[in-house]
Amino acid sequence: MPDLPFLPVLLWSDLLIWxxxxxxxxxxxxxxxxxxxxxxxxxxxxxxxxxxxxTLLLAFVVVGLLDSLHYRPRLENGSGPAAGGSVGSAxxxxxxxLSLLDELLAPLRTRHEKTYSEPLATRAHAKEAIEVRTxxxxxxxxxxxxxxxxxxxxxxxxxxxxxxxxxERVLHGLxxxxxxxxxxxxxTAAGLARAEGGTPRAAWRRIWHGDSGFAWNALLAAxxxxxxxxxxxxxxxxxYHVFGTDKVGQDVLYQVLKSVRTALVIxxxxxxxxxxLSIFLGVVAGYFRGWVDDLIQYLYTxxxxxxxxxxxxAAVLMMQVLIDTHPQWFATAAERADLxxxxxxxxxxxxxxxxxxxxxxxxxxxxxxxEYIQAAQAFGVTDLRIIARHLLPNLMHIVIIALVMDFSxxxxxxAVLSYVxxxxxxxxxxxxxxxxxxRLELAREPMVWWSLAAAFVFMFxxxxxxxxxxxxxxxxxxxxxxGSA
Amino acid sequence: MLVYxxxxxxxxxxxxxxVNLITFALFFVVNTPDDMARMQLGVKRVTPAAIERWKxxxxxxxxxxxxxxASGSERFTDTIFFSKSARMFAGDFGRAEDGRDIAxxxxxxxxxxLAIALPTFLLGLLVTVSFALLLTFFRASYLxxxxxxxxxALMSISGLFYIIGxxxxxxxxWKLVPISGYGGGLDAWKFVILPxxxxxxxxxxxxxxxxxTIFLEEMARDYVRTARAKGLSEVGVLFRHVLRNAxxxxxxxVVVVIPLLFMGSLLSESFFGIPGLGSYTIDxxxxxxxxxxxxxxxxxxxLYIIGLILTDLSYTFVDPRIRFN
Numbered sequence: 001m002p003d004l005p006f007l008p009v010l011l012w013s014d015l016l017i018w019x020x021x022x023x024x025x026x027x028x029x030x031x032x033x034x035x036x037x038x039x040x041x042x043x044x045x046x047x048x049x050x051x052x053x054x055t056l057l058l059a060f061v062v063v064g065l066l067d068s069l070h071y072r073p074r075l076e077n078g079s080g081p082a083a084g085g086s087v088g089s090a091x092x093x094x095x096x097x098l099s100l101l102d103e104l105l106a107p108l109r110t111r112h113e114k115t116y117s118e119p120l121a122t123r124a125h126a127k128e129a130i131e132v133r134t135x136x137x138x139x140x141x142x143x144x145x146x147x148x149x150x151x152x153x154x155x156x157x158x159x160x161x162x163x164x165x166x167x168e169r170v171l172h173g174l175x176x177x178x179x180x181x182x183x184x185x186x187x188t189a190a191g192l193a194r195a196e197g198g199t200p201r202a203a204w205r206r207i208w209h210g211d212s213g214f215a216w217n218a219l220l221a222a223x224x225x226x227x228x229x230x231x232x233x234x235x236x237x238x239x240y241h242v243f244g245t246d247k248v249g250q251d252v253l254y255q256v257l258k259s260v261r262t263a264l265v266i267x268x269x270x271x272x273x274x275x276x277l278s279i280f281l282g283v284v285a286g287y288f289r290g291w292v293d294d295l296i297q298y299l300y301t302x303x304x305x306x307x308x309x310x311x312x313x314a315a316v317l318m319m320q321v322l323i324d325t326h327p328q329w330f331a332t333a334a335e336r337a338d339l340x341x342x343x344x345x346x347x348x349x350x351x352x353x354x355x356x357x358x359x360x361x362x363x364x365x366x367x368x369x370x371e372y373i374q375a376a377q378a379f380g381v382t383d384l385r386i387i388a389r390h391l392l393p394n395l396m397h398i399v400i401i402a403l404v405m406d407f408s409x410x411x412x413x414x415a416v417l418s419y420v421x422x423x424x425x426x427x428x429x430x431x432x433x434x435x436x437x438x439r440l441e442l443a444r445e446p447m448v449w450w451s452l453a454a455a456f457v458f459m460f461x462x463x464x465x466x467x468x469x470x471x472x473x474x475x476x477x478x479x480x481x482x483g484s485a
Numbered sequence: 486m487l488v489y490x491x492x493x494x495x496x497x498x499x500x501x502x503x504v505n506l507i508t509f510a511l512f513f514v515v516n517t518p519d520d521m522a523r524m525q526l527g528v529k530r531v532t533p534a535a536i537e538r539w540k541x542x543x544x545x546x547x548x549x550x551x552x553x554x555a556s557g558s559e560r561f562t563d564t565i566f567f568s569k570s571a572r573m574f575a576g577d578f579g580r581a582e583d584g585r586d587i588a589x590x591x592x593x594x595x596x597x598x599l600a601i602a603l604p605t606f607l608l609g610l611l612v613t614v615s616f617a618l619l620l621t622f623f624r625a626s627y628l629x630x631x632x633x634x635x636x637x638a639l640m641s642i643s644g645l646f647y648i649i650g651x652x653x654x655x656x657x658x659w660k661l662v663p664i665s666g667y668g669g670g671l672d673a674w675k676f677v678i679l680p681x682x683x684x685x686x687x688x689x690x691x692x693x694x695x696x697x698t699i700f701l702e703e704m705a706r707d708y709v710r711t712a713r714a715k716g717l718s719e720v721g722v723l724f725r726h727v728l729r730n731a732x733x734x735x736x737x738x739v740v741v742v743i744p745l746l747f748m749g750s751l752l753s754e755s756f757f758g759i760p761g762l763g764s765y766t767i768d769x770x771x772x773x774x775x776x777x778x779x780x781x782x783x784x785x786x787x788l789y790i791i792g793l794i795l796t797d798l799s800y801t802f803v804d805p806r807i808r809f810n
Contacts (some may be wrong), residue, residue, distance in 0.1 A: 302503035305793075307785035309751060313770050314511050314778050321516045321524045321773075408641065415643045420751060421771050435645050442653045456646055464641040471637070 006071040007093040011338045013345075014068045016269045021065070023272070027400075034393060043476035048210070048218035050472025053465035055222035060260050060462055067101040067261040070334075097334040101261075105254055108237060111150035113249035119450050120240045122152030122162055151241045166236065173232025180231070181224050188216055244450040246437070252451050255429050256458045262430035263462060265341060266348070266414045267407040273349025274406075278357035279399065283387055285357075286364025296361070304354040309420070315347040316422035337425035344417070344424060348410060356402045363395055397477040404473045408466040415459070431459045486801075493797065497790045501574070504786040508779055509570045518545035518565075521775060525582070543776075544568055569779070578780035582772065587780050591762065597667055598749030598761030600677055605684035606746055609692065610739065612685055617696035622723055624701065633694065640690030647687040648756045655679055665758035680753045699734045703727045732803045740796040744788035748781070 031037040072093040116125040123145040193203035243252035285296035330336040417423035418432025438451035522539040578587035656664040749763035769777035
């Protein structure tokens, strides 16, 4: 094995995430070949709210993907306690599993304070006894707000420059963001001018007035809305805690960025579990009817008659027992947390496939009576081929709508489940665990609001964008709505 | 009618049996009683004797389905499945970990649950249907567009934030009502009002949008055009025709949840410290009290099936064309 500076680790959820990315590309390729789906996607492309939210979601997805490349860094002296009793020249790797995002956010991850500190603060949130050297050179104990170890530490003794420094960085960041945005906008206009002819100026006017076939203006607006807060925040985050720190002194910005991956895994991997089950059972029940249909109907009626939360609670409880009584299955804590996250996705998927299955069964029942299917049967085309070639493509729109509609509700469900105590592993950072840890902080004197506020802002943005995109996709794919638009 | 009802009730039996089997499989086959005992007694330092004692105390030391050691009908009755799962059909839920009778606990906790859930349900229905009618009346205007935007924004906020924010504003900042707790008698309104209002607020977004879609679909029908052509005012069309015709899709979603109101709400009950069935379930989940969770799953499914039957019955009341033979 070559001497890598790190040992790549492929967690199960990473694998599924990359598999999902591959699946999305495959779906894109299939859509490009199918003129109906192609037209529907073009309708989505013209929807301004849809494109703007898709741009935001893409930013979240990039964060999530960066957080899905895991590795174990190599220990410097090669004599660490980890990785299979390293002897001699064999490299030793840390037990801690890091991701590429952790590496990028290394300053945020490692700079711990003692406890709570306000956003952008240079001093702690609570007074404590500190030693101060008085002008006559004596050490005296006073109760005051101590300086933070890292937040604003670069200011040194010059703490009065705090506000000016922040202002400078914000202005600097805004200027950079505007510059970057302008570059992207100019490139878009130039590209459009090249593709459709005319001068870049004319192309820019078309973009501005929304005359282009694709909602470029929404994309650029969303990009501006993303860059303008993000770049100043990045500049500030170098030396401050932009969203403050939590009870154990961890940076809140780091936590919300880590939560994004958990939310995406819950929202996306669950559909990956649910889709094959509901498509297979729904189509089979609708196509073959008879006792197969009766059996599948009985199965989903029974499952759906158990209230969702309770079924999830029962399944998660049982999984917890299984994990707790078999600690030997997991090498690292990250692996255990990851497997628990995946199990949660599986449980959510197994409890939520019934709705889509019912829809697909109904649609298949309707489709199989149409002439073209009967013609195919009369020609002696096999059932498998009829399902694959003639039924599935005509069910795709239902699947796509269900996929995007489910995402936001799953992200919201994660928070609730974590509160109830049947969500992700308590050591895994997610919106749910963040809210759960922070919910009693509002009652503190003085109040600690930043953890909740940060979780709220990020979660709200994510779910709102997902909801708007879902609406755009539904409007474009639902044949009943597409006719009227 | 009666024949239909009986048939529906009979149809519910295999489904309940299926629910029973699923929960049984979850609780006893995926994890053996030994695992549960180890879990309850603490993973470390458990002796086999302690596990056996734990199982014997709770009757988990019997075989799962068929008891070969017993004779006669005892072969099937002296098993875990019969004593723990099948007896739920008779309303016998056994005892919780703390030794209390679950059925009795459920009866006493139903009241507080209903005190929150029923007003939330009724008020929520009133508010969301009126709001949706308003948006439909002003459809395709700025009011409608911004109303829908507001709905999407409201439904993008996690239910936890509604509760945390509401508790902070109303109870802590304005000090209007106590933060949490529950009391019987006339003072109960003080404890009930905030959970109800928060429950209504958190449901406004998605329900309003759903009802608005239903109303708009009805608005496109021919009978609406006829009614307008007759010279009926827009308000008249909305209330006399659209609302009544939209009742069927509304009832489909609404009647099902009525029996489930007994179960209460997990979130608001535990945040507001209301001694209802929702907080009972949460406590059971946190304490890993399997008997209680099993009982709640069974009751929940039972109530859901009752809700489905009630939904079918309600159709006959709003639509005279629907008859069951």
